[in-house]
Amino acid sequence: MDLREMVAFQTILEEGTFSRAAQKLNYAQSTITNQIQRLEKHIGVQLFKRGWDAELTSAGRVLAAEIGKLIQHWNDVSELAKGLQQDEIGSLRIGGIESIMDGVLPNALRAFHAHKPKMTCQIAMGNTDYLSRLILQDELDFAICGEPADGASFYFEPLFQEKISFVVDRKHPLCEKVDISFLDILGYSVITGGPTCLYYLYLAKQLSRYEAAPPRLNTVSQISAIPHFIKQTLDVGVVLASTLLIPEVKRIDVELQDPFILVGLLQPRGRAYPSASSKELLISIIREEIGSPS
Incomplete structure:
Protein backbone atom coordinates (compact mmCIF):
# COMPACT_ATOMS: atom_id res chain seq x y z
CA MET A 1 0.00 0.00 0.00
CA ASP A 2 1.37 3.38 -0.97
CA LEU A 3 0.24 6.98 -0.83
CA ARG A 4 -0.99 7.10 -4.44
CA GLU A 5 -3.36 4.18 -3.85
CA MET A 6 -4.79 5.84 -0.72
CA VAL A 7 -5.20 9.18 -2.52
CA ALA A 8 -6.97 7.45 -5.39
CA PHE A 9 -9.39 5.80 -2.93
CA GLN A 10 -10.06 9.11 -1.17
CA THR A 11 -10.60 10.94 -4.48
CA ILE A 12 -13.17 8.34 -5.62
CA LEU A 13 -15.03 8.97 -2.36
CA GLU A 14 -14.95 12.71 -2.96
CA GLU A 15 -15.90 12.60 -6.68
CA GLY A 16 -18.36 9.71 -6.54
CA THR A 17 -17.11 7.76 -9.57
CA PHE A 18 -13.87 6.25 -10.87
CA SER A 19 -14.02 8.34 -14.03
CA ARG A 20 -14.35 11.68 -12.27
CA ALA A 21 -11.58 10.69 -9.83
CA ALA A 22 -9.33 9.84 -12.78
CA GLN A 23 -10.13 13.18 -14.39
CA LYS A 24 -9.33 15.11 -11.19
CA LEU A 25 -6.03 13.30 -10.71
CA ASN A 26 -5.17 13.54 -14.40
CA TYR A 27 -4.97 9.75 -14.72
CA ALA A 28 -6.43 7.33 -17.19
CA GLN A 29 -9.41 5.53 -15.68
CA SER A 30 -7.54 2.24 -16.03
CA THR A 31 -4.80 3.67 -13.79
CA ILE A 32 -7.33 4.44 -11.05
CA THR A 33 -8.82 0.96 -11.40
CA ASN A 34 -5.39 -0.65 -11.13
CA GLN A 35 -4.53 1.41 -8.06
CA ILE A 36 -7.71 0.31 -6.28
CA GLN A 37 -7.08 -3.31 -7.24
CA ARG A 38 -3.56 -3.09 -5.77
CA LEU A 39 -4.96 -1.50 -2.62
CA GLU A 40 -7.51 -4.29 -2.26
CA LYS A 41 -4.79 -6.87 -2.78
CA HIS A 42 -2.55 -5.28 -0.14
CA ILE A 43 -5.21 -5.17 2.57
CA GLY A 44 -6.93 -8.40 1.50
CA VAL A 45 -10.52 -7.15 1.15
CA GLN A 46 -12.79 -5.82 -1.60
CA LEU A 47 -13.51 -2.10 -1.18
CA PHE A 48 -16.04 -1.40 -3.91
CA LYS A 49 -18.95 -3.43 -5.22
CA ARG A 50 -18.38 -4.13 -8.86
CA GLY A 51 -20.46 -1.95 -11.18
CA TRP A 52 -20.66 1.50 -12.66
CA ASP A 53 -21.20 3.28 -9.33
CA ALA A 54 -18.46 3.62 -6.70
CA GLU A 55 -20.48 1.80 -4.06
CA LEU A 56 -18.48 0.81 -1.01
CA THR A 57 -18.52 -2.60 0.57
CA SER A 58 -18.72 -2.84 4.37
CA ALA A 59 -14.91 -3.11 4.48
CA GLY A 60 -14.68 -0.10 2.16
CA ARG A 61 -16.81 1.95 4.55
CA VAL A 62 -14.42 1.13 7.41
CA LEU A 63 -11.43 2.28 5.37
CA ALA A 64 -13.33 5.36 4.18
CA ALA A 65 -13.76 6.48 7.80
CA GLU A 66 -10.00 6.27 8.41
CA ILE A 67 -8.47 7.20 5.07
CA GLY A 68 -7.98 10.88 5.92
CA LYS A 69 -6.04 10.00 9.08
CA LEU A 70 -3.94 7.44 7.21
CA ILE A 71 -2.97 9.94 4.51
CA GLN A 72 -2.12 12.59 7.13
CA HIS A 73 0.02 10.10 9.06
CA TRP A 74 1.78 9.12 5.84
CA ASN A 75 2.52 12.79 5.10
CA ASP A 76 3.75 13.39 8.65
CA VAL A 77 6.14 10.44 8.45
CA SER A 78 7.35 11.62 5.06
CA GLU A 79 8.06 15.13 6.40
CA LEU A 80 9.88 13.64 9.38
CA ALA A 81 12.05 11.53 7.08
CA LYS A 82 12.84 14.55 4.91
CA GLY A 83 13.74 16.55 8.00
CA LEU A 84 16.10 13.83 9.20
CA GLN A 85 17.65 13.57 5.76
CA GLN A 86 18.22 17.33 5.70
CA ASP A 87 19.55 17.21 9.28
CA GLU A 88 16.79 19.54 10.52
CA ILE A 89 15.38 17.18 13.13
CA GLY A 90 17.27 15.26 15.75
CA SER A 91 19.16 15.68 18.99
CA LEU A 92 22.61 16.80 20.07
CA ARG A 93 24.17 15.81 23.40
CA ILE A 94 26.55 18.47 24.69
CA GLY A 95 28.73 18.63 27.76
CA GLY A 96 30.36 21.63 29.37
CA ILE A 97 32.38 22.64 32.38
CA GLU A 98 30.73 25.00 34.83
CA SER A 99 32.47 28.16 33.62
CA ILE A 100 30.89 28.05 30.13
CA MET A 101 27.33 27.54 31.39
CA ASP A 102 26.73 31.19 32.33
CA GLY A 103 27.23 32.69 28.89
CA VAL A 104 29.05 30.80 26.16
CA LEU A 105 26.80 27.77 25.81
CA PRO A 106 23.40 29.49 26.38
CA ASN A 107 24.28 32.20 23.84
CA ALA A 108 25.50 29.62 21.32
CA LEU A 109 22.34 27.53 21.69
CA ARG A 110 20.09 30.55 21.09
CA ALA A 111 21.94 31.29 17.86
CA PHE A 112 21.90 27.60 16.87
CA HIS A 113 18.14 27.25 17.36
CA ALA A 114 17.56 30.26 15.13
CA HIS A 115 18.97 28.07 12.33
CA LYS A 116 17.72 24.67 13.54
CA PRO A 117 14.50 25.26 15.49
CA LYS A 118 13.49 21.56 15.47
CA MET A 119 16.77 20.22 16.83
CA THR A 120 16.76 19.35 20.53
CA CYS A 121 19.81 19.61 22.77
CA GLN A 122 20.64 17.66 25.92
CA ILE A 123 23.12 19.45 28.20
CA ALA A 124 25.36 17.86 30.82
CA MET A 125 27.59 19.82 33.20
CA GLY A 126 30.63 18.45 34.97
CA ASN A 127 34.40 18.50 35.15
CA THR A 128 36.69 17.25 32.41
CA ASP A 129 37.06 13.77 33.86
CA TYR A 130 33.28 13.30 34.08
CA LEU A 131 32.57 14.69 30.61
CA SER A 132 35.31 12.67 28.92
CA ARG A 133 33.87 9.48 30.44
CA LEU A 134 30.42 10.38 29.08
CA ILE A 135 31.93 10.82 25.62
CA LEU A 136 33.62 7.42 25.79
CA GLN A 137 30.30 5.87 26.86
CA ASP A 138 28.62 7.47 23.81
CA GLU A 139 26.41 9.63 26.03
CA LEU A 140 27.78 12.92 24.67
CA ASP A 141 28.53 14.04 21.12
CA PHE A 142 31.13 16.57 22.26
CA ALA A 143 32.07 18.68 25.27
CA ILE A 144 33.64 22.03 26.09
CA CYS A 145 36.15 21.20 28.79
CA GLY A 146 39.82 20.78 29.55
CA GLU A 147 42.20 18.35 27.90
CA PRO A 148 42.01 14.92 29.54
CA ALA A 149 45.20 13.31 30.82
CA ASP A 150 44.69 10.30 28.54
CA GLY A 151 43.82 11.81 25.19
CA ALA A 152 44.33 8.81 22.93
CA SER A 153 40.59 8.31 22.33
CA PHE A 154 39.82 11.99 21.74
CA TYR A 155 40.41 14.92 19.45
CA PHE A 156 40.96 18.08 21.52
CA GLU A 157 40.80 21.52 19.92
CA PRO A 158 42.04 24.29 22.27
CA LEU A 159 39.80 27.38 22.31
CA PHE A 160 40.86 29.51 25.26
CA GLN A 161 42.71 29.51 28.57
CA GLU A 162 41.18 29.55 32.04
CA ILE A 261 44.36 25.57 31.94
CA LEU A 262 43.47 24.98 28.30
CA VAL A 263 39.75 24.69 27.56
CA GLY A 264 38.49 23.48 24.22
CA LEU A 265 36.25 21.16 22.22
CA LEU A 266 36.60 17.51 23.13
CA GLN A 267 35.29 14.99 20.61
CA PRO A 268 35.64 11.23 20.20
CA ARG A 269 37.73 9.92 17.36
CA GLY A 270 36.17 8.02 14.48
CA ARG A 271 32.52 8.22 15.47
CA ALA A 272 29.81 8.94 12.88
CA TYR A 273 26.82 11.15 13.74
CA PRO A 274 23.31 11.19 12.25
CA SER A 275 23.24 14.96 12.85
CA ALA A 276 26.74 15.71 11.63
CA SER A 277 26.02 19.03 9.90
CA SER A 278 24.01 20.32 12.88
CA LYS A 279 26.88 19.32 15.17
CA GLU A 280 29.37 21.22 13.02
CA LEU A 281 27.07 24.25 12.89
CA LEU A 282 26.80 24.38 16.68
CA ILE A 283 30.56 23.95 17.08
CA SER A 284 31.20 26.83 14.67
CA ILE A 285 28.79 29.03 16.63
CA ILE A 286 30.56 28.10 19.88
CA ARG A 287 33.89 29.08 18.31
CA GLU A 288 32.44 32.45 17.32
CA GLU A 289 30.96 32.97 20.79
CA ILE A 290 34.30 32.27 22.43
CA GLY A 291 36.12 34.39 19.85
CA SER A 292 38.40 31.63 18.59
CA PRO A 293 39.36 31.45 14.90
CA SER A 294 37.83 28.54 12.95
Whole structure:
Protein backbone atom coordinates (compact mmCIF):
# COMPACT_ATOMS: atom_id res chain seq x y z
CA MET A 1 0.00 0.00 0.00
CA ASP A 2 1.37 3.38 -0.97
CA LEU A 3 0.24 6.98 -0.83
CA ARG A 4 -0.99 7.10 -4.44
CA GLU A 5 -3.36 4.18 -3.85
CA MET A 6 -4.79 5.84 -0.72
CA VAL A 7 -5.20 9.18 -2.52
CA ALA A 8 -6.97 7.45 -5.39
CA PHE A 9 -9.39 5.80 -2.93
CA GLN A 10 -10.06 9.11 -1.17
CA THR A 11 -10.60 10.94 -4.48
CA ILE A 12 -13.17 8.34 -5.62
CA LEU A 13 -15.03 8.97 -2.36
CA GLU A 14 -14.95 12.71 -2.96
CA GLU A 15 -15.90 12.60 -6.68
CA GLY A 16 -18.36 9.71 -6.54
CA THR A 17 -17.11 7.76 -9.57
CA PHE A 18 -13.87 6.25 -10.87
CA SER A 19 -14.02 8.34 -14.03
CA ARG A 20 -14.35 11.68 -12.27
CA ALA A 21 -11.58 10.69 -9.83
CA ALA A 22 -9.33 9.84 -12.78
CA GLN A 23 -10.13 13.18 -14.39
CA LYS A 24 -9.33 15.11 -11.19
CA LEU A 25 -6.03 13.30 -10.71
CA ASN A 26 -5.17 13.54 -14.40
CA TYR A 27 -4.97 9.75 -14.72
CA ALA A 28 -6.43 7.33 -17.19
CA GLN A 29 -9.41 5.53 -15.68
CA SER A 30 -7.54 2.24 -16.03
CA THR A 31 -4.80 3.67 -13.79
CA ILE A 32 -7.33 4.44 -11.05
CA THR A 33 -8.82 0.96 -11.40
CA ASN A 34 -5.39 -0.65 -11.13
CA GLN A 35 -4.53 1.41 -8.06
CA ILE A 36 -7.71 0.31 -6.28
CA GLN A 37 -7.08 -3.31 -7.24
CA ARG A 38 -3.56 -3.09 -5.77
CA LEU A 39 -4.96 -1.50 -2.62
CA GLU A 40 -7.51 -4.29 -2.26
CA LYS A 41 -4.79 -6.87 -2.78
CA HIS A 42 -2.55 -5.28 -0.14
CA ILE A 43 -5.21 -5.17 2.57
CA GLY A 44 -6.93 -8.40 1.50
CA VAL A 45 -10.52 -7.15 1.15
CA GLN A 46 -12.79 -5.82 -1.60
CA LEU A 47 -13.51 -2.10 -1.18
CA PHE A 48 -16.04 -1.40 -3.91
CA LYS A 49 -18.95 -3.43 -5.22
CA ARG A 50 -18.38 -4.13 -8.86
CA GLY A 51 -20.46 -1.95 -11.18
CA TRP A 52 -20.66 1.50 -12.66
CA ASP A 53 -21.20 3.28 -9.33
CA ALA A 54 -18.46 3.62 -6.70
CA GLU A 55 -20.48 1.80 -4.06
CA LEU A 56 -18.48 0.81 -1.01
CA THR A 57 -18.52 -2.60 0.57
CA SER A 58 -18.72 -2.84 4.37
CA ALA A 59 -14.91 -3.11 4.48
CA GLY A 60 -14.68 -0.10 2.16
CA ARG A 61 -16.81 1.95 4.55
CA VAL A 62 -14.42 1.13 7.41
CA LEU A 63 -11.43 2.28 5.37
CA ALA A 64 -13.33 5.36 4.18
CA ALA A 65 -13.76 6.48 7.80
CA GLU A 66 -10.00 6.27 8.41
CA ILE A 67 -8.47 7.20 5.07
CA GLY A 68 -7.98 10.88 5.92
CA LYS A 69 -6.04 10.00 9.08
CA LEU A 70 -3.94 7.44 7.21
CA ILE A 71 -2.97 9.94 4.51
CA GLN A 72 -2.12 12.59 7.13
CA HIS A 73 0.02 10.10 9.06
CA TRP A 74 1.78 9.12 5.84
CA ASN A 75 2.52 12.79 5.10
CA ASP A 76 3.75 13.39 8.65
CA VAL A 77 6.14 10.44 8.45
CA SER A 78 7.35 11.62 5.06
CA GLU A 79 8.06 15.13 6.40
CA LEU A 80 9.88 13.64 9.38
CA ALA A 81 12.05 11.53 7.08
CA LYS A 82 12.84 14.55 4.91
CA GLY A 83 13.74 16.55 8.00
CA LEU A 84 16.10 13.83 9.20
CA GLN A 85 17.65 13.57 5.76
CA GLN A 86 18.22 17.33 5.70
CA ASP A 87 19.55 17.21 9.28
CA GLU A 88 16.79 19.54 10.52
CA ILE A 89 15.38 17.18 13.13
CA GLY A 90 17.27 15.26 15.75
CA SER A 91 19.16 15.68 18.99
CA LEU A 92 22.61 16.80 20.07
CA ARG A 93 24.17 15.81 23.40
CA ILE A 94 26.55 18.47 24.69
CA GLY A 95 28.73 18.63 27.76
CA GLY A 96 30.36 21.63 29.37
CA ILE A 97 32.38 22.64 32.38
CA GLU A 98 30.73 25.00 34.83
CA SER A 99 32.47 28.16 33.62
CA ILE A 100 30.89 28.05 30.13
CA MET A 101 27.33 27.54 31.39
CA ASP A 102 26.73 31.19 32.33
CA GLY A 103 27.23 32.69 28.89
CA VAL A 104 29.05 30.80 26.16
CA LEU A 105 26.80 27.77 25.81
CA PRO A 106 23.40 29.49 26.38
CA ASN A 107 24.28 32.20 23.84
CA ALA A 108 25.50 29.62 21.32
CA LEU A 109 22.34 27.53 21.69
CA ARG A 110 20.09 30.55 21.09
CA ALA A 111 21.94 31.29 17.86
CA PHE A 112 21.90 27.60 16.87
CA HIS A 113 18.14 27.25 17.36
CA ALA A 114 17.56 30.26 15.13
CA HIS A 115 18.97 28.07 12.33
CA LYS A 116 17.72 24.67 13.54
CA PRO A 117 14.50 25.26 15.49
CA LYS A 118 13.49 21.56 15.47
CA MET A 119 16.77 20.22 16.83
CA THR A 120 16.76 19.35 20.53
CA CYS A 121 19.81 19.61 22.77
CA GLN A 122 20.64 17.66 25.92
CA ILE A 123 23.12 19.45 28.20
CA ALA A 124 25.36 17.86 30.82
CA MET A 125 27.59 19.82 33.20
CA GLY A 126 30.63 18.45 34.97
CA ASN A 127 34.40 18.50 35.15
CA THR A 128 36.69 17.25 32.41
CA ASP A 129 37.06 13.77 33.86
CA TYR A 130 33.28 13.30 34.08
CA LEU A 131 32.57 14.69 30.61
CA SER A 132 35.31 12.67 28.92
CA ARG A 133 33.87 9.48 30.44
CA LEU A 134 30.42 10.38 29.08
CA ILE A 135 31.93 10.82 25.62
CA LEU A 136 33.62 7.42 25.79
CA GLN A 137 30.30 5.87 26.86
CA ASP A 138 28.62 7.47 23.81
CA GLU A 139 26.41 9.63 26.03
CA LEU A 140 27.78 12.92 24.67
CA ASP A 141 28.53 14.04 21.12
CA PHE A 142 31.13 16.57 22.26
CA ALA A 143 32.07 18.68 25.27
CA ILE A 144 33.64 22.03 26.09
CA CYS A 145 36.15 21.20 28.79
CA GLY A 146 39.82 20.78 29.55
CA GLU A 147 42.20 18.35 27.90
CA PRO A 148 42.01 14.92 29.54
CA ALA A 149 45.20 13.31 30.82
CA ASP A 150 44.69 10.30 28.54
CA GLY A 151 43.82 11.81 25.19
CA ALA A 152 44.33 8.81 22.93
CA SER A 153 40.59 8.31 22.33
CA PHE A 154 39.82 11.99 21.74
CA TYR A 155 40.41 14.92 19.45
CA PHE A 156 40.96 18.08 21.52
CA GLU A 157 40.80 21.52 19.92
CA PRO A 158 42.04 24.29 22.27
CA LEU A 159 39.80 27.38 22.31
CA PHE A 160 40.86 29.51 25.26
CA GLN A 161 42.71 29.51 28.57
CA GLU A 162 41.18 29.55 32.04
CA LYS A 163 43.31 31.13 34.76
CA ILE A 164 43.51 29.63 38.23
CA SER A 165 42.46 32.20 40.79
CA PHE A 166 42.59 32.45 44.61
CA VAL A 167 39.84 34.05 46.67
CA VAL A 168 39.49 34.92 50.36
CA ASP A 169 37.12 36.68 52.71
CA ARG A 170 37.53 40.46 52.53
CA LYS A 171 38.75 40.49 56.15
CA HIS A 172 41.38 37.81 55.52
CA PRO A 173 44.98 38.73 56.53
CA LEU A 174 46.23 37.98 53.01
CA CYS A 175 44.19 40.92 51.72
CA GLU A 176 46.73 43.22 53.36
CA LYS A 177 49.77 41.43 51.93
CA VAL A 178 51.63 42.38 48.76
CA ASP A 179 53.45 39.85 46.57
CA ILE A 180 51.69 36.76 47.87
CA SER A 181 53.59 33.53 47.16
CA PHE A 182 52.17 30.03 46.91
CA LEU A 183 53.98 29.24 50.17
CA ASP A 184 51.93 31.97 51.90
CA ILE A 185 48.77 30.09 50.92
CA LEU A 186 49.95 26.95 52.66
CA GLY A 187 49.53 28.54 56.07
CA TYR A 188 45.75 28.37 55.64
CA SER A 189 43.21 25.67 54.94
CA VAL A 190 42.36 25.44 51.25
CA ILE A 191 39.08 24.71 49.50
CA THR A 192 39.23 23.60 45.88
CA GLY A 193 37.22 21.70 43.29
CA GLY A 194 36.84 17.93 43.23
CA PRO A 195 39.87 15.62 43.02
CA THR A 196 39.31 14.97 39.30
CA CYS A 197 39.22 18.68 38.35
CA LEU A 198 42.17 19.66 36.17
CA TYR A 199 43.00 22.65 38.31
CA TYR A 200 42.90 20.46 41.43
CA LEU A 201 45.50 18.25 39.76
CA TYR A 202 47.54 21.37 38.95
CA LEU A 203 47.28 22.46 42.58
CA ALA A 204 48.33 19.01 43.81
CA LYS A 205 51.38 19.20 41.56
CA GLN A 206 52.30 22.56 43.07
CA LEU A 207 51.84 21.20 46.59
CA SER A 208 54.20 18.30 45.86
CA ARG A 209 57.05 20.81 45.48
CA TYR A 210 56.76 22.02 49.09
CA GLU A 211 57.46 20.23 52.33
CA ALA A 212 54.74 22.26 54.04
CA ALA A 213 51.07 21.46 53.46
CA PRO A 214 47.86 23.34 54.27
CA PRO A 215 46.14 22.36 57.55
CA ARG A 216 43.18 21.07 55.54
CA LEU A 217 42.50 20.54 51.87
CA ASN A 218 38.75 20.41 51.36
CA THR A 219 36.99 19.86 48.05
CA VAL A 220 33.67 21.09 46.66
CA SER A 221 32.43 19.57 43.39
CA GLN A 222 30.67 22.80 42.30
CA ILE A 223 33.30 25.49 41.82
CA SER A 224 30.79 28.36 41.91
CA ALA A 225 29.89 27.35 45.50
CA ILE A 226 33.44 27.77 46.82
CA PRO A 227 33.13 31.54 47.53
CA HIS A 228 30.18 30.76 49.81
CA PHE A 229 32.28 28.28 51.78
CA ILE A 230 35.19 30.64 52.41
CA LYS A 231 33.27 33.73 53.47
CA GLN A 232 33.72 34.61 57.17
CA THR A 233 36.59 32.09 57.43
CA LEU A 234 40.39 32.13 57.09
CA ASP A 235 40.24 29.49 54.35
CA VAL A 236 41.60 30.18 50.87
CA GLY A 237 39.46 29.21 47.92
CA VAL A 238 40.92 28.04 44.62
CA VAL A 239 38.61 28.85 41.69
CA LEU A 240 38.88 30.02 38.10
CA ALA A 241 39.12 33.59 36.88
CA SER A 242 35.66 33.25 35.33
CA THR A 243 34.04 32.17 38.61
CA LEU A 244 31.47 34.72 39.78
CA LEU A 245 32.18 36.03 43.26
CA ILE A 246 29.89 37.14 46.05
CA PRO A 247 30.38 40.58 47.71
CA GLU A 248 31.92 39.07 50.86
CA VAL A 249 35.01 37.69 49.09
CA LYS A 250 37.73 39.03 46.80
CA ARG A 251 40.51 37.73 44.60
CA ILE A 252 44.12 37.89 45.69
CA ASP A 253 47.17 37.84 43.41
CA VAL A 254 49.27 34.77 44.04
CA GLU A 255 52.55 34.15 42.25
CA LEU A 256 52.22 30.98 40.19
CA GLN A 257 54.16 29.65 37.25
CA ASP A 258 51.85 29.19 34.24
CA PRO A 259 48.53 29.32 36.13
CA PHE A 260 46.49 28.53 33.02
CA ILE A 261 44.36 25.57 31.94
CA LEU A 262 43.47 24.98 28.30
CA VAL A 263 39.75 24.69 27.56
CA GLY A 264 38.49 23.48 24.22
CA LEU A 265 36.25 21.16 22.22
CA LEU A 266 36.60 17.51 23.13
CA GLN A 267 35.29 14.99 20.61
CA PRO A 268 35.64 11.23 20.20
CA ARG A 269 37.73 9.92 17.36
CA GLY A 270 36.17 8.02 14.48
CA ARG A 271 32.52 8.22 15.47
CA ALA A 272 29.81 8.94 12.88
CA TYR A 273 26.82 11.15 13.74
CA PRO A 274 23.31 11.19 12.25
CA SER A 275 23.24 14.96 12.85
CA ALA A 276 26.74 15.71 11.63
CA SER A 277 26.02 19.03 9.90
CA SER A 278 24.01 20.32 12.88
CA LYS A 279 26.88 19.32 15.17
CA GLU A 280 29.37 21.22 13.02
CA LEU A 281 27.07 24.25 12.89
CA LEU A 282 26.80 24.38 16.68
CA ILE A 283 30.56 23.95 17.08
CA SER A 284 31.20 26.83 14.67
CA ILE A 285 28.79 29.03 16.63
CA ILE A 286 30.56 28.10 19.88
CA ARG A 287 33.89 29.08 18.31
CA GLU A 288 32.44 32.45 17.32
CA GLU A 289 30.96 32.97 20.79
CA ILE A 290 34.30 32.27 22.43
CA GLY A 291 36.12 34.39 19.85
CA SER A 292 38.40 31.63 18.59
CA PRO A 293 39.36 31.45 14.90
CA SER A 294 37.83 28.54 12.95
